[in-house]
Amino acid sequence: MITIRLAQETDLASIQKVIETAFSDEENKVIMNLAADLSKETTSPSIRSLVAEVDNHVIGYVSCSPIFLKPGSGFSGYILAPLAVSPEHQKQGVGSNLINSGIDLLTKEDADALLVYGDPSYCERFGFKEEVGRSFVPPYPLQYPVGWTGMMLNDTALPEEPIKFECVTALSKPDLW
Numbered sequence: 001m002i003t004i005r006l007a008q009e010t011d012l013a014s015i016q017k018v019i020e021t022a023f024s025d026e027e028n029k030v031i032m033n034l035a036a037d038l039s040k041e042t043t044s045p046s047i048r049s050l051v052a053e054v055d056n057h058v059i060g061y062v063s064c065s066p067i068f069l070k071p072g073s074g075f076s077g078y079i080l081a082p083l084a085v086s087p088e089h090q091k092q093g094v095g096s097n098l099i100n101s102g103i104d105l106l107t108k109e110d111a112d113a114l115l116v117y118g119d120p121s122y123c124e125r126f127g128f129k130e131e132v133g134r135s136f137v138p139p140y141p142l143q144y145p146v147g148w149t150g151m152m153l154n155d156t157a158l159p160e161e162p163i164k165f166e167c168v169t170a171l172s173k174p175d176l177w
């Protein structure tokens with residue numbers, strides 16, 4: 001039985017273990033550091049991280065951090081990243097469960113947009129679209145533009161012109177983009 005709950009600071013070592021095994025050796029250190037930075041950072045609105053557990057054992061992780069748009073833009077949004085599931089628990093719906101739980105949580109909090117930088121072939125099944133990604137312009141050039149997608153969480157129309165945003169300090173590193 002899988003449980004999804006909000007991550008706590010004491011989960012960091014277990015989260016990093018999941019990341020270490022889920023990502024390649026080339027990528028995992030950077031993502032482990034990112035998870036540590038996200039767990040320490042205080043923002044308003046706050047960063048929401050979720051873990052998936054089986055038998056009190058953390059097997060999956062996702063983080064959603066707020067984006068900061070110019071005052072008066074009229075939009076609020078979050079970035080979903082990173083996402084990781086332990087290899088032995090992959091392809092059992094855990095990643096989908098984490099993403100859908102993040103979507104539910106942020107929808108209840110009246111966020112307008114959820115953005116993601118990941119594999120579009122995985123993300124599109126949840127309704128993330130390139131068109132929404134194009135409307136919210138990240139602070140750094142993207143190495144992999146096709147991976148930048150998003151979804152609106154309510155019936156707010158897309159901005160008429162693409163709008164730039166700033167992100168949390170943990171993600172404010174050009175190499176992550």
Ligand SMILES: CC(C)(COP(=O)(O)OP(=O)(O)OC[C@H]1O[C@@H](n2cnc3c(N)ncnc32)[C@H](O)[C@@H]1OP(=O)(O)O)[C@@H](O)C(=O)NCCC(=O)NCCS
Pocket residue numbers: 022023081082083084085086089090091092093094095096097117118119121122
């Ligand atoms: C991506 C990831 C989180 C998916 O977790 P998961 O628990 O296996 O996901 P689900 O069980 O909900 O969905 C699995 C499905 O997604 C597919 N899938 C997984 N990664 C995919 C990718 N990069 N591109 C396309 N499809 C992918 C699987 O083939 C499977 O397809 P199926 O439903 O047709 O069998 C997991 O594979 C992982 O941790 N990967 C390494 C880290 C990573 O790439 N994270 C995302 C970028 S931040």
